[in-house]
Amino acid sequence: MISDSEIDAILLSKIDSRWRKGAYVVGQCMLEIDIEQRRGLQDLYFLGRVAKLVARGKVEYQGDLADLRRCEVRLTSME
Numbered sequence: 532m533i534s535d536s537e538i539d540a541i542l543l544s545k546i547d548s549r550w551r552k553g554a555y556v557v558g559q560c561m562l563e564i565d566i567e568q569r570r571g572l573q574d575l576y577f578l579g580r581v582a583k584l585v586a587r588g589k590v591e592y593q594g595d596l597a598d599l600r601r602c603e604v605r606l607t608s609m610e
Contacts, residue, residue: 533568538580546590546606553578553592554599574599 538560545551545559557577561569578599584590585604594602 532570533564533572535580535583538564538577539584542577542580542584543589543606546604548606548608550593550603550605552600553581553594553596553602553604556581556604557599 541560541563542556545556545563554574557574560577561574578596581590581592581604582596585592585596588607590604591607592602592604596602
């Protein structure tokens, strides 16, 4: 089973300075992880990991973070 820190690293590799749909980021992450390693983990689990990245200040969002299709994420800008 893949660890949360490994999932977070993959998620961060899919997020850049441009706004991207949460569904795109989560989908790309899930595609990169072998199906056996993510057995039992659904898309909402991955969205929860994105929310943790937001809480830690690594990622910012706009829209509804509880809905994959209604949120967008990007790396936190360092202004």
